[in-house]
Each structure stands twice: as structure tokens, then as C-alpha cells.
Amino acid sequence: QVQLVQSGSELKKPGASVKVSCKASGYTFTNYGMNWVRQAPGQGLEWMGWINTNTGNPTYAQDFTGRFVFSLDTSVSTAYLQISSLKAEDTAVYYCAGEDFDLWGRGTLVTVSS
Amino acid sequence: SYELTQPSSVSVSPGQTARITCSGDVLAKKYARWFQQKPGQAPVLVIYKDSERPSGIPERFSGSSSGTTVTLTISGAQVDDEADYYCYSAADNNRVFGGGTKLTVL
Numbered sequence: 575q576v577q578l579v580q581s582g583s584e585l586k587k588p589g590a591s592v593k594v595s596c597k598a599s600g601y602t603f604t605n606y607g608m609n610w611v612r613q614a615p616g617q618g619l620e621w622m623g624w625i626n627t628n629t630g631n632p633t634y635a636q637d638f639t640g641r642f643v644f645s646l647d648t649s650v651s652t653a654y655l656q657i658s659s660l661k662a663e664d665t666a667v668y669y670c671a672g673e674d675f676d677l678w679g680r681g682t683l684v685t686v687s688s
Numbered sequence: 689s690y691e692l693t694q695p696s697s698v699s700v701s702p703g704q705t706a707r708i709t710c711s712g713d714v715l716a717k718k719y720a721r722w723f724q725q726k727p728g729q730a731p732v733l734v735i736y737k738d739s740e741r742p743s744g745i746p747e748r749f750s751g752s753s754s755g756t757t758v759t760l761t762i763s764g765a766q767v768d769d770e771a772d773y774y775c776y777s778a779a780d781n782n783r784v785f786g787g788g789t790k791l792t793v794l
Contacts, residue, residue, distance in 0.1 A: 609783075611731075618788040619723070619731065619774050633781050669730055675721060675776065676742060678730040 576600035578670050578679035585685045586660050594655040594682045596670030603651035604628045607673035610644060610655050613681070614666040624673070625653060660686045690714045692775050692786035699792040706762040708789045710775030713756055720758040721776045722751060723785075724769075731774065735760060765793045 581595040596608065610622040623634040625644040632644040643656045653670055667681040692712040700706045710720060719738050723731035733742055735751035738758055748763045762769055770793045775786040 611785075618772075619725075619776075619785040621776075621783045621785060624783075635783070671731075674733075674736070675723070675731075676733045676736070678732075680730050 576677060578672070578677055580668075580670060580679035580682045583683040583685070585687065587688055588660055588662060588686055590660050590686075591656060591658045592660060592684055594657075594668050594670075594684065596653045596655075596679050598651045598653070598672075604648055608644075608646075608653040609671045609673065609675065611669040611671055612638075612666045613669065614663075617666075622655075622668075627653065657684070660684075662686050690779065690782065690784060692720075692777060692784055694773075694775060694786040694789045696787070697790045697792065699794070700765050702767055702793055703764055706765045706769070706791055706793070708760045708762075708773050708775075708791065709757055710759070710786050711757045712777065712784075712786075714777050714779045714784075715753065715758050716756045718777045718779050720751070720753065722749075722758075722760045723774045723776065724771045725774065725788075726771045734773075762791075765791075767793050769793055 579597045584592050604627045607624050609624040612620045622638045625632045641658050645654045665686050667683050669681045670679045694710050722735040724734050725731040734745050734749050738753040739751040750761045752759050772788045774788045
């Protein structure tokens with residue numbers, strides 16, 4: 575069936591990096607872009623940006639430039655979110671969501687703590 | 689960038705009609721979507737293009753638009769509808785969620 579499967583929870587130390595994966599199945603991966611959404615504990619949804627899965631061109635929201643990188647491996651229908659130089663305030667659930675937001679992954683909890 | 693403003697909370701009794709508003713200048717030109725999010729779960733799309741309902745979403749969920757405000761209406765709200773609701777819109781390469789509204793049904 576059509577679904578997005580995300581990688582499991584991560585516990586990282588400040589300054590480290592993390593790479594979250596989002597594997598699509600049940601549809602042609604390159605036909606629909608992929609959004610990334612952050613939700614800090616007890617907070618609302620923040621759109622981080624999206625990546626065009628046909629061209630690989632990423633677009634980042636204003637607050638998510640520099641340390642955040644979207645990438646793809648179309649051979650395995652997977653999108654990635656990499657965050658470098660992690661800070662405590664990066665602790666959040668990170669969701670991937672299809673281009674029209676009608677399909678979401680279950681989220682990946684990234685915890686940054688020393 | 690632009691903003692979408694929602695009330696922080698709305699409360700209704702079971703069977704009553706719940707209305708959640710979302711305001712922002714962009715809504716005069718662009719469609720809105722609404723998402724339902726229950727604790728510990730991913731958001732679910734309940735309305736798109738201001739008033740269209742995806743398949744599988746109960747008919748009691750409806751959406752409307754007037755000027756710079758969109759409204760999500762839940763007619764005959766059920767206890768199971770208790771959740772956070774977020775509006776969303778997009779303009780050019782900017783996309784934004786509203787701050788979210790906690791709907792209490794009790």
C-alpha cells in the first residue's frame with residue numbers, strides 16, 4: 575500500500591549529526607515531492623521545506639537554512655533529512671509528508687542531549 | 689513570510705457544532721488545508737482546497753472560506769474528534785502552518 579516509512583528514534587549529543595530517512599512505497603517516488611515538518615515537544619507543526627524528487631532541487635524554509643540538508647536516493651525511493659551541529663533545541667519529531675500532505679510518515683524523534 | 693492565526697483552544701459538548709477559524713492575508717489568494725493530529729500520531733489531512741474532503745474523512749468535517757479567513761466546521765462533534773487542528777497554506781515557495789487549535793469535546 576501507499577506509505578512512507580521513517581527511520582527510528584535517535585539520541586545524539588550536541589554537535590553531532592543525524593540523518594533521518596523516509597522510504598516511500600506504493601507509488602512512483604519521483605512523481606511527487608517530499609516535505610519535511612518539525613514538531614518540537616508540546617509545540618505546533620513547522621514546515622521545514624521540501625525537495626523535488628524529480629530534479630533533486632531542495633527548498634528550505636527561512637528558519638532551516640545552513641544546518642539542514644534534504645537529499646534523495648531515487649534507486650530506493652528514499653528521502654533523507656540530515657541535520658548537522660545538533661543543538662538541544664533541535665529535539666523534536668521530524669515528519670516527512672508527500673507533496674500534497676495527504677500522506678505522512680509516522681515521525682522520527684530526534685533527541686539531542688549530553 | 690506570512691502568518692496564519694488560529695485560536696489556541698475551542699471547547700464543545702458532544703453533538704454540538706465546533707468551528708475553528710484560521711486567519712491570514714494569504715488566504716484571500718491561496719487555498720487552505722486542515723489537519724487533525726491526535727496525541728502521539730502523525731497529522732491527518734481532513735480538508736483541502738478550503739472545502740474539499742479527502743476520501744475516508746467523515747462528512748461531519750467541512751470547510752469554508754471568506755476573504756482572509758477559513759473555517760473548519762465539525763457538525764455533531766464526537767469525543768473521538770478531540771485533537772489538535774492545524775490550518776496550512778502555501779504561497780510561492782513559502783508554506784506555513786497555523787499555530788494549532790486544541791479542540792476539546794466533553
